[in-house]
Ligand SMILES: Nc1ncnc2c1ncn2[C@@H]1O[C@H](COP(=O)(O)OP(=O)(O)O)[C@@H](O)[C@H]1O
């Protein structure tokens with residue numbers, strides 16, 4: 001039997017509060033109704049819900065500021081209220097929800113990534129709606145994803161989703177921030193994400209949201225590489241979720257790319273941080289990009305950073321562009337010794353030669 005298609009719906013603070021300082025429960029009911037309708041149509045639904053900080057602020061009697069620790073405290077207060085609200089609304093439809101609070105550390109480590117994936121799949125298999133947020137109360141800057149747009153892209157990869165809906169307070173990505181640029185127009189479809197497009201996407205225009213369109217574009221770029229179609233749309237719109245699924249909206253659609261089939265390559269896309277970089281020559285760039293070759297020592301020109309065998313490394317072209325990412329077979333000192341050499345010389349140059357490739361093709365994704 002074919003597995004039902006999974007849709008990840010990311011709800012920003014702007015949608016959940018309607019731009020106010022309280023959760024907009026009336027609108028949350030409406031969003032839940034649409035999620036349950038999608039489930040009736042045979043989809044599995046995952047929510048990435050922001051709003052913990054806003055819900056915490058709503059509860060607090062004495063007002064507090066916006067420092068990191070204050071936001072962490074607010075998230076600790078608000079997350080319980082947020083999940084309780086979702087729980088009671090989905091219960092109206094007889095549907096259970098399951099809370100998963102993640103951080104970047106949960107996807108960086110392959111074992112933890114697989115654990116999170118298994119839990120998510122188990123919830124879906126039992127007809128439960130997973131509701132995911134960052135574990136803000138404990139996440140330090142080093143282990144934080146930092147915004148729920150990027151988190152939702154990682155979740156879409158974990159859930160092997162078909163679509164990711166990024167619902168926010170604008171109709172989509174405009175040619176400029178519509179809050180400040182009255183001439184900005186909506187971009188309906190995006191097939192390439194380049195620097196020109198990134199320049200159009202600014203930060204959040206309010207004190208409620210995190211990241212604005214810039215992080216939505218980052219998320220769209222990650223998700224579409226994993227074969228997920230991404231739509232940015234206005235969360236306040238009538239029937240927004242159902243309309244997104246029926247292609248009936250004003251919104252910005254990001255066309256998906258062909259995803260790597262291999263699970264480990266998908267994990268590489270989900271964003272383990274790289275520990276270093278290898279700068280390669282033009283011949284090696286061509287071999288990687290055009291011929292699907294592995295990276296050999298001969299094509300490596302420089303080593304940046306300190307890393308161990310098995311770490312994730314970025315591959316940089318002579319023009320300074322990151323063109324690939326992969327698991328490296330040697331540590332930084334070993335590559336420094338063998339760079340520029342023929343693979344047959346590795347055994348003489350190193351005491352231990354674990355491999356003839358610096359990064360094997362099967363352990364690499366092109367960017
Ligand atoms: N090019 C753009 N198109 C649309 N919105 C933009 C653009 N650049 C910046 N923004 C801002 O991004 C905001 C949405 O992001 P954000 O505030 O983080 O909301 P959310 O809580 O939904 O994540 C908009 O309110 C808008 O001010």
Ligand SMILES: N[C@@H](CCC(=O)OP(=O)(O)O)C(=O)O
Nearest residue numbers: 013050051052053147148210
């Ligand atoms: N994790 C935070 C939200 C972080 C975030 O990315 O917010 P938003 O830009 O409103 O989606 C919270 O629950 O308040």
